[in-house]
Amino acid sequence: MTLRWPVVLFDFDGTLADTIPLIVASYRHAIETVGEVADEHEVRSWIGRPLQPVLEERYPGRGTELTDIYRTWNLAHHDELILAVDGIPALLDDLHAAGARTGVVSSKKGETVRLGLRAVGLDDRIDVIAGQEHTDVHKPDPAPLLFAAAQLGVAPGDCVYVGDAIVDVEAARAAGMAAIAVTWGAGLGDALRAADPDALASDVTTLRAVLLEGRRL
Template sequence: MRYPVVLFDLDGTLIDSGPIIMASMRHASVTVLGQEPDEERVRAAIGGPGLIAQMRDLDPDRVDELVEVYRAHNEPLHATLESFEGVFDMLAELDRRGHRLGIVTAKRVATVRLALDRFPLLDDLTEVLVGAEDTERHKPEPDPVLEALRRLGAAPGDAAYVGDSPFDIRAAKAAGVLAVAVGWGGIHPDERLAAEEPDALVHEPGEILDLV
């Protein structure tokens, strides 16, 4: 096996959460600021340093209120989440082959748990979870990926990181792991992902099996 460790982003990579993220960002902006957010600007920031940074971009003076309203709207929507077709089959096959799997995300661990409650198999198949509170610096910095490797006792050369955003690709490359971009997330267009020069850009979960 070329890469014994395979780490994954969560939103837009394993779960189809783009729609609920966008709905909650719009709700927070309209409720708190009384205005529609710039959708393209919001999409471009998803997968980056995290929710607080996104809200600071909307209005630096009302970050706490924006975050509170967003979370109150977003957390119940996790009960409606769907996974991407073929993703869980791919994870199960990686597990069967003996790969060690993990999640590295900008979400708080408590919010990730809402998704894991929705998809218990995802919890069963992954060995490590690194969330927003686990590192001081966040994607696109390499720290979250490196923290996952530290917990697993693994070297960067033995690992791949799979994600749907430019921030994921940058973090993977900075950490020295195989950078795999996925084109099924529905948040970031292929051309933006390709501009980051990932080691691979895939459009079907099964393609990951051939890479690792």
């Protein structure tokens, strides 16, 4: 089998694992401590960006405090609320069997990504992790994606980035990588389509067809 892209990089939240309920609940808990109620649509728009800058932007001077509250609650409820995405483990196995290498590029800290990968049984299926601490700037800047490619010793053009947010598509474009958007995470299908990814997958079966069968959508 000749792979269209020999390296497949994934976002984590809302792509490899269904962490959206966990993230939304964690944001809501943190924001409730300042006496406000978080709108779910707004919270979903924050997913894909680093946590502390989002909270600092929303509540100037309280970003660090609210980040600590978020993380404490998130870790306490992590394994309870995180869910696997049907078909993802088999897809990663088949990508490796076909000779592809895989990675995760996330705005989370690498240790938190590893915790999530273990929770959904994917920790032995990923070749490289690029977390928040590995670059000074984050998606939609291409730096984290380029870091992952450099760690694997490959050119950006040999990579595709798969994610559920507009910033994922933008980061892939800026990095010179192909972009695939998935609709089972935080992003809305119409908005993702408007970002003009190379493909838009509504389920893992479709994603498999693009990555392993070369289907063009």
